[in-house]
Amino acid sequence: MSLIYLLVPFGSPLFDSLSLRQSEPFQVITWLTGNLSHSDGNHLFWNLAALLLLGFFIEQESRWLMLCALLVGFVAIDIWFFIQTRFQQYVGLSGALNTILVxxxxxxxxxGHWLRGNEILWLVLLLAFxxxxxxxxxxxxxxxxxxxxxTPSFHIxxxxxxCGLVCLWWRLRFGKEN
Incomplete structure (x- = not known):
């Protein structure tokens, strides 16, 4: 993400070609690069900081879950981009970061218990929503x-x-025991 930001500055023709654009829905590479490109340094910094912190927590349990979270987040955001009508162009990781947050x-x-001992986590989830x-x-x-x-609709x-990925992960991991 940092290299894309440094090598492909905002406003350049190449930047536009890396972003998701309503006018070109079938540019498959932009389904990846749109999530990895950033409009400014502040945007990049906060997304990288969140990715590093949240990714650290997830990878303590499973690298597969981290990869699944990125993949599911990217796909959900890309599909939503082409369904919604408010934005004509999209860049950034923040939509997929909300998948990673969950x-x-x-x-x-x-x-042990879905609520007891996890109240702070539920509060963080509620505050994020x-x-x-x-x-x-x-x-x-x-x-x-x-x-x-x-782009709050992308965050939601x-x-x-x-939430869907966590439910599926839980089911695959613990479903046979229940």
Whole structure:
């Protein structure tokens, strides 16, 4: 992501060709590069910081879960981009990071009871949904300031994809025991 940011600056023709664009839905490479490109340094910094922290927690349990979270997050965001009608162009990892956030919270859980001992994790999940809901309702970012308008519907879709992945992961991992 850092190399893309340094080598392909915002506003350049190559930057546009790496971003998801409503006008060109069948550019398969942009389904990856759109999630890895960033509009400005602030955007890149916060996405990298979150990826490093959340990825660390997930990889403590399973690298496969981390790879699945990235894949599911990218696919969910890409599909949502071509369904929604508000944005004509998209770059950034924050939508998929919300998938990764849900998976990280899952890996931090205390086993045994779905609620008891995990209240803080549920609070973080609830606050993340509330933040994304607020941003969706107001069309403004609560904590960050980037070159592009905030995309809270992408964040919500990422969180929902993460919830689906965690349910599937749980079922595959523990389903035979129950």
């Amino acid at each position: 998976c990280a919270l899952y890996t931090l859980r205390k086993p 509330a933040k994304n809901g607020y941003e969706y309702a107001t069309h403004s970012a609560l904590f960050s300031n980037t070159r592009w308008p905030t 879709v990422g969180m929902l994809a993460g």
